[in-house]
Amino acid sequence: MNYKLYLTILFFLPFSLLGQQKKSKADDLFYAYQYEKAIAEYKSEMAKRSLSNLQLLNLADAYFQTGKFDDASKLYLDVNKNDTIMTVNQFNKLLQSLSKNSERERVKTFLRSKADKLSPELLENAEFNYSLLEIATDNSNTVIEGIGANSAQGDFSPTFYKDGLLFSSSRLQKSKSVYEPSGESYLDIYYGKLGADGELVDVRVFDKIPDSKFHKSTPYYSEKYASFYYILSNTENDELAYDDNGKNALAIGILTDSGKSSFLLKDLSTSFYYPFMDDTTGRLYFAANFDDSYGGTDLYYVYTNNGQIFSAPKNLGPRINSPGNEISPYIHNGSLYFSSDIFYGYGGMDIYKSNMLEGDAFTIPVNLGNGINTVADDFGFIIKEGADNNSLTGYFSSNRNGGKGGDDLYRFSLKNTPGLKTFTLKGKVVNLTNKVGLDKVSIKLLDREGEVLKETFSTVDGDYRIEVPWSSQITVQTSKDGYSQLSTTYSEDGMEDLQNKSFNMGLVKLEDLLTNKEDKTILKLDKFYFDKGKSIMNAQVETELNKVVDAVMHFPSLRMVIENHTDSRGSSAYNKKLSTDRANTIKNYLLQKGVSPNNIVDVVGFGEEKIKNNCTNGAYCLDFLHKQNERTLIVVVDK
Structure with missing residues (x-):
């Protein structure tokens, strides 16, 4: 089967x-x-x-x-x-x-x-995996072999249990009737010990789980909860139970080590498949055909507590589920392995891997590649560290050519984690001034050579997500007309940190940094003063000039003229020299802080040439009126 x-x-x-x-x-x-x-x-x-x-x-x-x-x-x-x-x-x-x-x-x-x-997820998944299929998969370190204990019937859904494997089979046996659609026995659960060579020996019906005349299959044993989770036909009075439309569905049962068994998920109109208990989170994953399915069977999870369900089923969403059928979830080292017959695979049911991110997010599922996957159906993937801790070993099911039955068990060993490693960046882009999300912001990922790997754009709320094959270095660049640009480079260590959290970015709108004064466009700064008669930096001047540095960092092509003005007190020649010295002090400080000379078009000290009020030479004015004439303008001449 x-x-x-x-x-x-x-x-x-x-x-x-x-x-x-x-x-x-x-x-x-x-x-x-x-x-x-x-x-x-x-x-x-x-x-x-x-x-x-x-x-x-x-x-x-x-x-x-x-x-x-x-x-x-x-x-x-x-x-x-x-x-x-x-x-x-x-x-x-x-x-x-x-x-x-x-x-x-x-x-x-x-x-x-x-x-x-x-859905955009389906289109992105398809584009990503189509590009992978064009790359030759390196399977030189992968060994795949059929299990000698396979039968002429269907053998599938392996799972680790103690020193052996549990699996499902439609092998003919006296206690089981023939299931008419397949011509084989109703499914049952078998166990075999694992030999040193990874082969199964002493294969027999697993008698710990209560017997049934009908389907009983796809077991999973949780060490933490000391319980078996498995699939069985819905029955009533030891006979098949049907819903009002004559449908017989499959339920999930649980058996504890104490011997207590019960239905865990049961609905006469809904079938459940392939239970997997994640001991870390207490989530029970499974496949089902609920009404909110994205296609055929989808992957879901529920939370459990002491063997009881205490949450509604949660669909894993369109990043994982597709218009096809998704089955056999299995989690190992933060990655979700599952199988899907989505159209962008090798042909039938293929095995995929997706990394699990915070907030129920997933990376793009990537096809495990030729060898593990074929044009036939490949599913029921499980994996663990090898005995030497320097390799990985596991099992899966396939109906590929060369097997003994409809589906057969295969074992594999490999050196590295299967599947292409990817880099995922997600988060929100906001306007730093008002913290509102920005739409249509370009987010690009560049490789070490500066080549664009991929570009995406933020949504109306400022959200974005972008994913590319792993690289030794990634540069993140953002841009939007009229807004600041960001460009930051990360090594592999930095990339690992970014993968597991939201990467939020803030952009500055250029118009928010500018104002008009004296018929000129200038950077918006609080008014600042040098000490009386001096042209050296002080704390107040430094604070405001740091805003200029920040503006240039956000807008690297900004070009500006530094203007300084004094009041009329003192001689015109003295004031001219003082304002020129102050303008040059500003220039030197900006250069020391990393502003390029190309950003500074000119430096002008006007002295008392452009008095703003009547406080000219010889006029009596209060100090605050003289102060109105003492000013510095950072004039923007090219945005």
């Missing part, structure tokens, strides 16, 4: 009810998963009458399930043109069909045409 058939369990209807609800023989065959026969019957019915769009989509799905991707894509496209009943999951199958026919460029064109209707 492969994962696709496993996912269709949620749609399983008793055949008596199917016969009552369906309108044609082809529909009955389709909903009984007899896809080849359904295709033949739909074609026969098409010769007699037109099929409804729903039936055409059923036929397209049947083509898809049987590998006839060219026929599937044509039908999906035809229905998509004429009707809006196509689900987002069928939209993913459409793009998968095109991808499987090596029409990746056509997929990209189709995505661009639908960009206004698709």
